[in-house]
Amino acid sequence: MPDRAIIKANLKNTLTKTDFQGVNSVYKGKVRDTYEKDGKYILVTTDRQSAFDRILASVPFKGSVLNLFSAFWFEKTKDIIDNHLISIPDPNIAIVKKVTILPVEVVVRGYITGTTDTSAWVNYKNGERLFCGVQLPEGMKKNQKFDTPIITPTTKEEKHDAKISRDEIISKGLVSEENWNKVEKAALAIFQRGQEIAAEKGFILVDTKYEFGLDEMGNVILADEVHTPDSSRYWIADTYEERFNAGEEPQNFDKEFLRIWFVEHCDPYNDEVLPDAPDELVEELSYRYIDIYEKLTGKEFKYNADMPIHERIQKSLNQYFSG
Numbered sequence: 001m002p003d004r005a006i007i008k009a010n011l012k013n014t015l016t017k018t019d020f021q022g023v024n025s026v027y028k029g030k031v032r033d034t035y036e037k038d039g040k041y042i043l044v045t046t047d048r049q050s051a052f053d054r055i056l057a058s059v060p061f062k063g064s065v066l067n068l069f070s071a072f073w074f075e076k077t078k079d080i081i082d083n084h085l086i087s088i089p090d091p092n093i094a095i096v097k098k099v100t101i102l103p104v105e106v107v108v109r110g111y112i113t114g115t116t117d118t119s120a121w122v123n124y125k126n127g128e129r130l131f132c133g134v135q136l137p138e139g140m141k142k143n144q145k146f147d148t149p150i151i152t153p154t155t156k157e158e159k160h161d162a163k164i165s166r167d168e169i170i171s172k173g174l175v176s177e178e179n180w181n182k183v184e185k186a187a188l189a190i191f192q193r194g195q196e197i198a199a200e201k202g203f204i205l206v207d208t209k210y211e212f213g214l215d216e217m218g219n220v221i222l223a224d225e226v227h228t229p230d231s232s233r234y235w236i237a238d239t240y241e242e243r244f245n246a247g248e249e250p251q252n253f254d255k256e257f258l259r260i261w262f263v264e265h266c267d268p269y270n271d272e273v274l275p276d277a278p279d280e281l282v283e284e285l286s287y288r289y290i291d292i293y294e295k296l297t298g299k300e301f302k303y304n305a306d307m308p309i310h311e312r313i314q315k316s317l318n319q320y321f322s323g
């Protein structure tokens with residue numbers, strides 16, 4: 001079980017901004033900062049919690065949890081397809097092979113759900129039956145399981161990701177047909193593996209997003225993050241059916257409460273400066289990330305908090321690259 005005392009003690013010991021020495025900064029993403037050294041990429045997962053296209057809070061241990069979560073899934077799927085992971089020299093760092101990320105996000109869905117305009121459910125409710133090139137049957141209800149998981153790709157855009165079909169991906173030359181076939185096959189197999197392992201722990205892996213890349217030999221490999229609570233949706237398995245039949249929403253890993261707090265206390269789309277989220281909410285979110293990590297992986301989360309986090313990671317980097 002997560003330790004609330006340790007979480008509380010580390011509410012200010014979080015990784016929001018990074019400025020590491022001895023490595024070259026390449027890219028600052030929404031959640032991760034990428035550095036480079038000796039031809040490898042260093043993915044640093046921060047504690048940033050993003051929503052409304054901005055940073056809402058810094059959540060203790062979130063970066064570690066996400067990074068270790070991904071590492072767990074890379075290990076569990078490496079027999080299906082090679083991945084970018086080389087080493088985890090610190091809970092917040094992944095040393096990875098540099099790849100050319102394919103310009104398509106590979107979304108796999110086992111259930112029809114969602115609330116945004118790229119979600120399968122909202123499109124379906126609005127009458128769309130051909131979704132990203134996939135023909136959907138009549139009469140589906142919200143949160144219903146698909147007969148078999150479907151792939152609904154989106155393009156990787158600066159602003160809003162746009163839906164795209166298999167045929168368009170190939171005809172526009174975004175990915176070659178040969179490589180896209182490999183991507184589809186791997187994505188479905190990884191998703192199935194994810195669903196099986198989640199089910200053993202009492203979870204449903206509902207949907208997820210993969211990023212694949214080409215390595216220096218031109219091979220398709222799995223990159224980015226895998227089956228983390230930021231890239232995937234999980235529901236609690238044993239209450240799903242009863243709730244679905246009663247027309248209720250499934251129990252989920254929910255970070256919606258933080259978004260709701262901001263909507264109620266400011267205008268998160270327009271205000272220049274946002275208020276600080278209350279400590280109790282940040283603590284609760286940290287608890288939930290650690291909790292789902294422990295339950296899903298069956299591993300105990302190790303709190304690595306005896307040092308300021310930025311200092312610890314710098315030390316880990318120095319050690320890794322001097323060794």
Ligand SMILES: Nc1ncnc2c1ncn2[C@@H]1O[C@H](COP(=O)(O)OP(=O)(O)O)[C@@H](O)[C@H]1O
Nearest residue numbers: 029030031032041084096097098099101223224
């Ligand atoms: N092995 C890799 N090689 C190159 N780029 C990668 C690799 N793995 C992940 N990436 C990229 O690194 C970035 C990770 O940071 P993230 O915070 O997710 O960024 P974003 O805000 O763009 O989603 C993403 O842009 C992702 O495509």
Ligand SMILES: [Mg+2]
Nearest residue numbers: 029030031224
């Ligand atoms: Mg990302």
